[in-house]
Amino acid sequence: MIYVANRVDGDRILFEFYKPKGAIANPSTYSPSRRRKYYTCMPRSTLPKLPKEMNASPSSQNSQSNASSARRRPRVFWLLSGDETIASSRIQGYLIHQHLLERGVDSRLLLAPPFWLKELPWKSSEEIALTELCGTDIVVLQKLRGEAAQSLARALRKSGSITVYIDCDYRPENKVAFECDVVVCPSETLANFYRENGASEVMCVCDPAEFWSEPEEISKRYTNNSSQDKLKLCWVGNKTNWLTLEPLQALLREPEFADFQLVTVSNHPDADVVWSLETVRQVLDECDIGVVPTVGGFKQAVKSSNRIVQCMAIGLPVIAGRIPSYEETMRHGETGLFADTPEEWRDALRILRDSNKRRELSTNAYKEVRQKFSLDSIVTDWLRVFEDLDARPKNTPPLTESPITEEKEKLLTAQLLTRAQLGFAEEARRQQNSQLAWNCLKLARKNAEHYPTLKKETLGATMKTARWSTLNTLTKSAPIRFPLRIVRAIARRVKRKS
Incomplete structure (x- = not known):
């Protein structure tokens, strides 16, 4: 039987206790999903001696939890729209992320494409993995657009994540920002546009200068x-x-x-x-x-x-x-x-x-x-924004009853990173950029290294790229036109070797 003090009422305690559905070999591994909840009311005198934190009054428990939340640094997940050659992604994403890490903030890049991103590389099924990984933490969407991004922002917000949209351009057709909790702009004029058009909350954070002279x-x-x-x-x-x-x-x-x-x-x-x-x-x-x-x-x-x-x-x-x-x-x-x-x-x-x-x-x-x-000043402004958002009461409860385990978190991260790189490789093939496609597949194999299912997906994409690369090379360099059956035979041989 697992007891949890719920509420103190005079000399009596409303007491929750959980009756596991099966035997527990190790109480430290007890999962809240394997329990049935009961309530009872018992006199103080009949209760076993409780740990100090359970005997504490509600006010002291609240003050302790408030103190711990004040010390907590927010966890920030970044979904960027471009690589470091894109000024907006570099200045509003990569630079801020790097300096947050230096300040001890748990900041993570979940989407860092090698080119300007027109559509999200994930399928709709990845929304579940992303919402489960991010929980009630902060998710930053930097200039993402399209129906897939709009659906993702809606799902994240519904699951309890705090969604922040960064924009620096006037694109009235882009509706993703209006699905997010907060819109952050580098200019007051753009911020006023979003306020006038019904965005939930709008803030202004300036862009930093990247380098300085003495x-x-x-x-x-x-x-x-x-x-x-x-x-x-x-x-x-x-x-x-x-x-x-x-x-x-x-x-x-x-x-x-x-x-x-x-x-x-x-x-x-x-x-x-x-x-x-x-x-x-x-x-x-x-x-x-x-x-x-x-x-x-x-x-x-x-x-x-x-x-x-x-x-x-x-x-x-x-x-x-x-x-x-x-x-x-x-x-x-x-x-x-x-x-x-x-x-x-x-x-x-x-x-x-x-x-x-x-x-x-x-x-x-x-x-x-x-x-x-200065970069330090702007990062401080961003940190103030994130800490303020993280301290607010959550409007929507998280989907899961308890935090995910470290192993599950690693799996979800690997899944999202691997499938993002596979999406980038597919886009690189459409752009006829074979070198970029192979670079993306290399990163995908690295992320999928410890997970058989992801390794299998990566292997399939590698074979597909090998066939495409072979056909592409023959088409460009052959002095004569090969019959299709010969090209297919060469592709099958490449597949067997890979």
Whole structure:
């Protein structure tokens, strides 16, 4: 018989006791699912001596549980929409996850695709595994979209998980955010859009700058570059923003501005430098002025201040178009310059010919963003959000009566990671990227190493990829067209060898 004190009432105790359905060899392995619940009311004098925590009054029990919950760090599961080359996934996902780990938070990446994710790689059956693994903890969905993501968010919320949706773009057709408990945006304009359209709760957490210069390095910049022939303007951006450069490029072709040179860093084919984190840092260090032209429209207006903040953090004076997040961060004439029309751009470039003015603006801007946009500061904001959400009372009870065992947790994690990689491999085959497909299968085999069922699934996907790779190679490299029966025979031989 297993007794649990339920409630104290004067000199009597309402007592729960569980009668197991079968014999228990080891009471420490007793499972709550193998029990029948009974209630009884017994005088204190007739009760066996109870452990100290069971004899405690309800108020003291509550205070103890409150103290333990205050000490508890939240557990956070991340479902990201892209790899580290995607700025939003890197800044709002990978960076925050890594620094939460350094602060002792149990943060886990459950979905980290090797490319931009259009659809979830899991089938609908994986919803059960995910809800069971996450329990009542926090699940972050970063820019996921589509009906599968919407169904998953709904299932997680129903099971008692705290769902957080991160978005930084205006996509009115995306309904996933409205299925989550909280929406987090890096700009107030986007946050207001979600508030006005009925999101449950909306918060604003800024994007951090990824790298910084020291004040001494900023001073040295103006000393070393005083004798250079041309002032370098630096533009860093995605190829989708390439058209915003056209007015500036036309202006720089005017004879008056022949002493300026524009350097572009992007994934656009016409960029001067191909984008990577290393090249961005190198080019920003070598340039004199950061430029961020903008275009009109609400899609541009909801953007975060990250692009100008990164220039300010590296010690560059900035000329930028006017959007709400930029105006909240930068003060015209004090920490940067705003320009929308060609004449405003001409005036700004004339002002920044003066090295003393460039030094003044960059120094003021660096001081302005140093505290608010440092990675430590932003991670603290995120930790505050997660701790606040974790401390709230759970609206929905969890699906399971008790926490899952460590072994079951490992199995569920391996299942989700393995099947995600198998989904990525299938998508890589559709993209005709055989190297990426094999890399995904390699990770899948690693995750499935100790689980026979998952190993069998991975082996099947490996054979499928081998057949596809063989056919693909023959199609591309054969000097003659092979009959289909020969191709199938070669594929069968590859299958037997694998």
